[in-house]
Amino acid sequence: MNGRSRHLPADERRAATVEAVVGLAAEQNPSDITTTAIAQRMGLTQGALFRHFPTKDAILQAVMSWVTERLLGRVDKAVEEAASPAAALEAVFMTHIDFVSDHPGVPRMLFGELQRPGETLPKRMAQTLIRHYGERLHTLLDAGKARGELHADLDPEAAATLFIGTVQGLVMQSMLADDVTRIRSDAPGVFAIYLRGVGASS
Amino acid sequence: MNGRSRHLPADERRAATVEAVVGLAAEQNPSDITTTAIAQRMGLTQGALFRHFPTKDAILQAVMSWVTERLLGRVDKAVEEAASPAAALEAVFMTHIDFVSDHPGVPRMLFGELQRPGETLPKRMAQTLIRHYGERLHTLLDAGKARGELHADLDPEAAATLFIGTVQGLVMQSMLADDVTRIRSDAPGVFAIYLRGVGASS
DNA sequence: AGATAGATAGTAATAGATTACTATCTTTTG
DNA sequence: CAAAAGATAGTAATCTATTACTATCTATCT
Numbered sequence: 001m002n003g004r005s006r007h008l009p010a011d012e013r014r015a016a017t018v019e020a021v022v023g024l025a026a027e028q029n030p031s032d033i034t035t036t037a038i039a040q041r042m043g044l045t046q047g048a049l050f051r052h053f054p055t056k057d058a059i060l061q062a063v064m065s066w067v068t069e070r071l072l073g074r075v076d077k078a079v080e081e082a083a084s085p086a087a088a089l090e091a092v093f094m095t096h097i098d099f100v101s102d103h104p105g106v107p108r109m110l111f112g113e114l115q116r117p118g119e120t121l122p123k124r125m126a127q128t129l130i131r132h133y134g135e136r137l138h139t140l141l142d143a144g145k146a147r148g149e150l151h152a153d154l155d156p157e158a159a160a161t162l163f164i165g166t167v168q169g170l171v172m173q174s175m176l177a178d179d180v181t182r183i184r185s186d187a188p189g190v191f192a193i194y195l196r197g198v199g200a201s202s
Numbered sequence: 203m204n205g206r207s208r209h210l211p212a213d214e215r216r217a218a219t220v221e222a223v224v225g226l227a228a229e230q231n232p233s234d235i236t237t238t239a240i241a242q243r244m245g246l247t248q249g250a251l252f253r254h255f256p257t258k259d260a261i262l263q264a265v266m267s268w269v270t271e272r273l274l275g276r277v278d279k280a281v282e283e284a285a286s287p288a289a290a291l292e293a294v295f296m297t298h299i300d301f302v303s304d305h306p307g308v309p310r311m312l313f314g315e316l317q318r319p320g321e322t323l324p325k326r327m328a329q330t331l332i333r334h335y336g337e338r339l340h341t342l343l344d345a346g347k348a349r350g351e352l353h354a355d356l357d358p359e360a361a362a363t364l365f366i367g368t369v370q371g372l373v374m375q376s377m378l379a380d381d382v383t384r385i386r387s388d389a390p391g392v393f394a395i396y397l398r399g400v401g402a403s404s
Numbered sequence: 405a406g407a408t409a410g411a412t413a414g415t416a417a418t419a420g421a422t423t424a425c426t427a428t429c430t431t432t433t434g
Numbered sequence: 435c436a437a438a439a440g441a442t443a444g445t446a447a448t449c450t451a452t453t454a455c456t457a458t459c460t461a462t463c464t
């Protein structure tokens with residue numbers, strides 16, 4: 001037909017599939033994403049997906065893996081480069097906000113996976129992702145207290161919960177307004193209040 | 203057969219239907235709730251539901267109405283009974299926490315409705331509910347600033363977003379731990395940080 | 405290099421299950 | 435008895451997954 005090749009190697013197709021799902025999740029309810037919609041966005045037929053994944057859950061699994069690597073990777077880098085725990089906290093927040101601004105479907109997928117009944121693998125992956133994220137926050141908050149940057153009587157667990165809720169609130173607000181850009185623009189103001197709450201401000 | 207009546211009047215069935223949906227939403231992904239599951243929980247056949255509701259969306263619509271009345275009703279009462287804006291803020295928070303503790307499916311349904319594509323009626327009802335809630339918060343926060351109970355430079359919009367995010371974070375944490383009771387037990391610690399953030403604390 | 409064999413990637417069609425919704429008949433209730 | 439409420443048994447649409455077949459790529463062997 002035309003000059004371009006039509007058959008891609010498996011790993012590239014797998015990566016493209018993950019991208020397609022993340023893209024679709026930004027536009028619609030993640031649990032309503034069908035294999036037909038995924039294939040259509042990739043320019044494939046529905047059945048072709050199952051050459052690369054044994055099941056639909058395996059696709060979601062790959063997505064969760066991708067999210068874990070990307071998000072935690074960026075977060076860890078932000079932590080390493082920061083001068084102090086308080087600075088790291090802010091860097092992590094901004095990194096997180098950047099990530100969900102680039103991929104608005106991700107927090108919705110995570111939330112959606114968490115509310116699945118039973119014990120699916122994608123759900124457990126979502127749980128461990130958020131747990132690992134929480135542990136990093138916990139460490140940061142403890143270090144901040146030790147350095148006197150945060151309130152001495154701060155409850156790190158509560159602070160970690162609120163940190164994640166801060167992002168979640170911004171996501172919700174952006175869905176209300178049907179405007180993804182609000183996540184980024186509203187983030188500094190909301191985080192300023194959080195910072196004052198944990199004690200890292202003038 | 204037995205002594206109990208089997209046919210209920212329409213309005214009681216409608217109320218029972220709403221309860222069934224709210225109950226199911228606590229156990230599974232709200233968008234995966236089927237009319238079969240609703241009917242089963244009510245001890246009815248699936249087709250019988252459509253004697254009382256013309257469509258499934260009409261059922262969700264009734265649920266959103268129910269949530270709006272109950273939640274905003276309780277919130278307004280809490281505001282009226284509070285002595286000051288800061289006290290009202292705390293009363294609203296605790297009221298909200300009580301509500302989602304009693305009905306853990308509700309915040310998940312709201313979140314789920316918001317991420318539907320298109321312009322369904324249940325979605326618009328969810329949007330207006332949260333907007334009205336936000337307006338009440340806004341009023342409270344402005345009043346708190348005027349009275350000097352809150353920081354003078356507080357951004358009320360950001361504070362309202364964080365308020366809702368605070369609840370959302372607690373809901374997420376409870377889903378992570380698969381333990382609804384954590385919403386209530388973790389709430390005070392998280393809210394304390396929020397309060398310090400907006401300036402209403404020692 | 406060029407032919408070719410085998411693996412990989414894709415299509416089209418469809419099976420089997422599940423969904424919201426409906427048409428018809430039966431039971432209950434006032 | 436008549437009207438409301440429910441049961442039974444459908445229908446059409448939609449979803450995941452599979453099957454039979456075809457196209458494309460890649461490595462080997464003379």
